[in-house]
Amino acid sequence: MEKSYIGVIGSGDKVTPEVLQAAEAVGELIAKAGGILVCGGRMGVMEAACRGAKRGNGLTVGILPGNSREGSNAYVDVAIPTGLGFTLRNFITVRSSDAIIMLHGEVGTLSEAVLAYQHGKPLVALASTGGWANRLQTAALEDGAYLDERRLMKITYVQTPEEAVKAAFALVGTVSAPSKI
Amino acid sequence: MEKSYIGVIGSGDKVTPEVLQAAEAVGELIAKAGGILVCGGRMGVMEAACRGAKRGNGLTVGILPGNSREGSNAYVDVAIPTGLGFTLRNFITVRSSDAIIMLHGEVGTLSEAVLAYQHGKPLVALASTGGWANRLQTAALEDGAYLDERRLMKITYVQTPEEAVKAAFALVGTVSAPSKI
Amino acid sequence: MEKSYIGVIGSGDKVTPEVLQAAEAVGELIAKAGGILVCGGRMGVMEAACRGAKRGNGLTVGILPGNSREGSNAYVDVAIPTGLGFTLRNFITVRSSDAIIMLHGEVGTLSEAVLAYQHGKPLVALASTGGWANRLQTAALEDGAYLDERRLMKITYVQTPEEAVKAAFALVGTVSAPSKI
Amino acid sequence: MEKSYIGVIGSGDKVTPEVLQAAEAVGELIAKAGGILVCGGRMGVMEAACRGAKRGNGLTVGILPGNSREGSNAYVDVAIPTGLGFTLRNFITVRSSDAIIMLHGEVGTLSEAVLAYQHGKPLVALASTGGWANRLQTAALEDGAYLDERRLMKITYVQTPEEAVKAAFALVGTVSAPSKI
Numbered sequence: 001m002e003k004s005y006i007g008v009i010g011s012g013d014k015v016t017p018e019v020l021q022a023a024e025a026v027g028e029l030i031a032k033a034g035g036i037l038v039c040g041g042r043m044g045v046m047e048a049a050c051r052g053a054k055r056g057n058g059l060t061v062g063i064l065p066g067n068s069r070e071g072s073n074a075y076v077d078v079a080i081p082t083g084l085g086f087t088l089r090n091f092i093t094v095r096s097s098d099a100i101i102m103l104h105g106e107v108g109t110l111s112e113a114v115l116a117y118q119h120g121k122p123l124v125a126l127a128s129t130g131g132w133a134n135r136l137q138t139a140a141l142e143d144g145a146y147l148d149e150r151r152l153m154k155i156t157y158v159q160t161p162e163e164a165v166k167a168a169f170a171l172v173g174t175v176s177a178p179s180k181i
Numbered sequence: 182m183e184k185s186y187i188g189v190i191g192s193g194d195k196v197t198p199e200v201l202q203a204a205e206a207v208g209e210l211i212a213k214a215g216g217i218l219v220c221g222g223r224m225g226v227m228e229a230a231c232r233g234a235k236r237g238n239g240l241t242v243g244i245l246p247g248n249s250r251e252g253s254n255a256y257v258d259v260a261i262p263t264g265l266g267f268t269l270r271n272f273i274t275v276r277s278s279d280a281i282i283m284l285h286g287e288v289g290t291l292s293e294a295v296l297a298y299q300h301g302k303p304l305v306a307l308a309s310t311g312g313w314a315n316r317l318q319t320a321a322l323e324d325g326a327y328l329d330e331r332r333l334m335k336i337t338y339v340q341t342p343e344e345a346v347k348a349a350f351a352l353v354g355t356v357s358a359p360s361k362i
Numbered sequence: 363m364e365k366s367y368i369g370v371i372g373s374g375d376k377v378t379p380e381v382l383q384a385a386e387a388v389g390e391l392i393a394k395a396g397g398i399l400v401c402g403g404r405m406g407v408m409e410a411a412c413r414g415a416k417r418g419n420g421l422t423v424g425i426l427p428g429n430s431r432e433g434s435n436a437y438v439d440v441a442i443p444t445g446l447g448f449t450l451r452n453f454i455t456v457r458s459s460d461a462i463i464m465l466h467g468e469v470g471t472l473s474e475a476v477l478a479y480q481h482g483k484p485l486v487a488l489a490s491t492g493g494w495a496n497r498l499q500t501a502a503l504e505d506g507a508y509l510d511e512r513r514l515m516k517i518t519y520v521q522t523p524e525e526a527v528k529a530a531f532a533l534v535g536t537v538s539a540p541s542k543i
Numbered sequence: 544m545e546k547s548y549i550g551v552i553g554s555g556d557k558v559t560p561e562v563l564q565a566a567e568a569v570g571e572l573i574a575k576a577g578g579i580l581v582c583g584g585r586m587g588v589m590e591a592a593c594r595g596a597k598r599g600n601g602l603t604v605g606i607l608p609g610n611s612r613e614g615s616n617a618y619v620d621v622a623i624p625t626g627l628g629f630t631l632r633n634f635i636t637v638r639s640s641d642a643i644i645m646l647h648g649e650v651g652t653l654s655e656a657v658l659a660y661q662h663g664k665p666l667v668a669l670a671s672t673g674g675w676a677n678r679l680q681t682a683a684l685e686d687g688a689y690l691d692e693r694r695l696m697k698i699t700y701v702q703t704p705e706e707a708v709k710a711a712f713a714l715v716g717t718v719s720a721p722s723k724i
Binding site: 183217240242244248250258259260261262263264265269272273276277300 | 364398421423425429431439440441442443444445446450453454457458481
């Protein structure tokens with residue numbers, strides 16, 4: 001059977017111990033469920049998720065914004081330096097994922113959540129971690145479900161790492177890609 | 182003196198007559214103030230803004246998502262077909278603007294607003310047009326001023342096309358580009 | 363009638379006076395024939411072509427590799443800073459052109475010629491200016507006509523600026539875009 | 544020790560049995576030498592190289608041009624669908640490689656060789672496979688060593704898969720990235 005690629009998005013710096021702990025749990029659960037972890041390959045939430053995935057004997061992929069593998073965290077198995085900056089890196093991270101889990105998140109993470117919504121990649125927000133994972137719910141339409149009137153794809157909000165990973169795997173393959181992106 | 186490039190962002194379809202009227206006024210005022218209008222080159226808010234700019238004898242630039250100039254509206258003077266899809270098109274529209282005016286807006290416009298904030302391009306939201314131009318104010322921090330805790334750049338909210346264009350020109354050159362995008 | 367966008371590609375530095383003179387003549391002839399000049403917006407061949415186009419009262423567009431308009435030459439009317447490096451800049455320059463004239467050229471110009479061939483943009487090489495505009499003819503198949511066995515599009519070799527501009531306008535619209543790029 | 548990422552570039556279709564055999568040998572030797580194989584993830588030379596790498600128990604990475612993993616060959620372990628077309632896919636394949644081996648090759652492969660040269664990625668051309676891997680040698684300066692007068696990086700020409708893989712590993716880390724790309 002084809003493996004699922006699960007993206008984990010969240011801030012690379014100034015992350016609280018609680019959020020890091022949640023990211024590590026998410027990474028470990030993805031690996032134990034047989035998924036390949038995809039992320040931005042750097043520090044903060046990304047490093048914690050990769051560390052968790054390696055503890056769970058999983059495979060980790062980091063899509064990097066810079067020209068070299070140097071900024072990669074120590075738990076990335078396959079590092080892809082895109083050399084095209086953060087916007088393109090985020091685009092490719094989203095495109096490479098079959099479903100995406102969002103933890104906390106500043107504006108870079110928000111941009112990835114928007115891309116996930118636009119490209120029909122199931123998005124699970126771990127709302128208990130705060131940041132945009134929580135703020136989106138009050139900003140978007142119908143209790144946070146939709147980012148615009150086109151109602152392209154429903155966003156799922158959860159409270160625990162277990163719920164997040166379970167929801168992400170369950171959502172793989174359920175969304176048809178929107179015709180216009 | 183160097184001309185200012187003012188970006189206008191907003192939806193390409195399902196736009197109300199009130200929003201189109203505002204977009205046309207914004208375009209005309211940009212042209213009369215000597216600015217070059219930059220936009221996504223297509224219909225809806227983009228077409229209305231270009232029509233206004235041509236009435237004001239201005240120059241209009243359309244950055245297109247597709248492979249050809251065919252989808253361009255009739256009021257675009259210089260059409261650049263990027264052939265790289267909406268995400269890259271939005272990126273280049275933002276990069277080419279010295280300040281940006283946002284009208285209404287669905288998720289594509291939100292993604293451009295996020296890019297403007299990340300890249301330090303002054304952003305003026307015409308909140309009276311609704312959509313994300315209005316919703317951002319309740320979602321973001323400190324009355325909508327900042328999209329994240331890093332407080333990279335203050336977003337300006339206005340109520341009329343006149344205020345929007347005046348604010349946009351006043352803000353050109355005031356923001357230093359963030360070191361990390 | 364729709365205006366034609368004619369791309370001019372060639373090196374940005376270490377260009378001989380003879381090549382610069384040819385570039386200026388090409389730019390002026392494009393403008394006088396009613397074309398919009400598209401180029402990389404910088405120095406060398408690009409600056410000379412833009413200067414010629416302005417003498418011919420034409421409109422000039424520069425697609426820039428960097429984040430700002432600062433590196434643009436003084437004869438560019440519309441400058442688009444893509445902020446995505448040389449590869450993407452070259453890609454968009456090619457995509458925005460209806461036909462392309464190549465003068466001399468180092469490896470960056472070669473990469474644009476390759477993109478033109480791949481994307482079905484008629485390519486006219488001013489072989490008398492040397493560099494890859496001349497070298498391609500010995501390297502490619504059938505007297506330089508084709509860059510690969512797929513024979514996607516025939517390259518045209520000429521000896522004077524007049525022939526180059528005449529050939530470029532004549533070739534606009536003659537090539538159907540290849541299905542696979 | 545950090546693993547080396549070795550890129551393999553070559554045509555995706557109309558490849559002769561001899562070239563496929565060479566690609567498979569190259570892939571197997573990369574894997575046995577402990578390298579990670581990076582390629583465009585599709586058929587022809589790419590599939591043969593991946594098949595060889597899996598026989599050698601290596602890890603294979605495919606950078607895909609489309610929106611989904613569907614066009615990937617059966618021997619790719621980690622598939623990254625970039626959704627940005629061939630030009631960007633080729634760019635990221637090159638950026639992700641520490642050294643690159645070129646087999647035969649039509650115009651797409653030529654564009655990757657040009658990118659390798661521009662970005663300072665050591666390039667080994669298996670000239671005995673024909674195509675641009677052979678044609679470059681007659682077209683470029685000083686017996687094919689340099690693609691332009693700037694002499695950014697010397698291209699290496701070899702005759703056997705063994706020589707190609709040996710040269711590629713030996714060249715990793717020897718080229719400093721050019722300041723301007």
